[in-house]
Amino acid sequence: MIILFIGAQASGKGTQAKIIAGKKGFVHISTGDLLRAATGELKKEIDSYITKGKLVPDELILELLKERIKQPDCKKGVILDGYPRNLQQAEELEKIEKIGKIFEIWVSDETAKKRLMGRWNCKKCGVAYNIVTAPRPKKDKICDGCNIPLYQREDDINEEAIEKRLAIYHEETEPILKKYKDKVIRNNG
Ligand code: AMP
Numbered sequence: 260m261i262i263l264f265i266g267a268q269a270s271g272k273g274t275q276a277k278i279i280a281g282k283k284g285f286v287h288i289s290t291g292d293l294l295r296a297a298t299g300e301l302k303k304e305i306d307s308y309i310t311k312g313k314l315v316p317d318e319l320i321l322e323l324l325k326e327r328i329k330q331p332d333c334k335k336g337v338i339l340d341g342y343p344r345n346l347q348q349a350e351e352l353e354k355i356e357k358i359g360k361i362f363e364i365w366v367s368d369e370t371a372k373k374r375l376m377g378r379w380n381c382k383k384c385g386v387a388y389n390i391v392t393a394p395r396p397k398k399d400k401i402c403d404g405c406n407i408p409l410y411q412r413e414d415d416i417n418e419e420a421i422e423k424r425l426a427i428y429h430e431e432t433e434p435i436l437k438k439y440k441d442k443v444i445r446n447n448g
Contacts (some may be wrong), residue, residue, distance in 0.1 A: 261358055262279075262360050263359060267365075268375055269368060269374035270365065271365040271366075276408065279338060283336060286333050288342075289340040289341050290323070291358045293327060319353070320348070343435055360442055360444060362446060366448040376391065377392060380411070381402035381404070381407065384402065388402075388409060
């Protein structure tokens with residue numbers, strides 16, 4: 260059985276998903292992280308979607324996800340963060356695993372935009388800081404744990420990409436919450 264975390268960009272779903280996965284001993288799979296870890300020609304193709312704020316094609320992300328989910332560490336349980344993003348992906352997921360609870364993390368578009376602009380990440384440990392809201396790093400744009408410079412994602416600083424991602428969230432991702440409303444637990448992000 261798989262637990263889903265669904266929320267708009269910068270809702271904090273990744274942070275929450277990691278905390279719950281750690282507490283339960285489940286594996287946290289972020290499809291955004293899977294895509295960002297790609298290399299070579301595949302990376303070029305993936306980046307051509309991500310930097311514009313578009314979803315990568317369903318078949319491509321499904322292949323990567325299937326490969327990850329069949330690893331032995333996923334046997335105890337999986338928390339999926341960032342998948343499914345549309346109804347078709349939800350259908351594909353149901354063919355692989357039963358969907359358990361769905362945690363919706365809600366934020367307004369206004370808050371999401373403000374947070375995205377201030378989001379700085381650590382490439383090494385994956386922690387996301389926020390220099391506008393919180394949590395701020397102790398030293399300016401340096402990771403507290405790894406002591407290396409933080410970076411901003413290209414799709415977080417491109418206003419057009421941000422608008423596109425939020426529009427896709429409302430049009431394509433939110434219908435999943437309607438379809439599976441009996442499984443949804445709503446939280447404010
Ligand atoms: P995230 O880290 O979840 O914000 O995802 C960053 C970007 O990766 C998204 O804007 C999409 O371009 C892509 N992405 C992540 N998950 C998916 C998915 N399930 N389907 C398609 N594209 C995805």
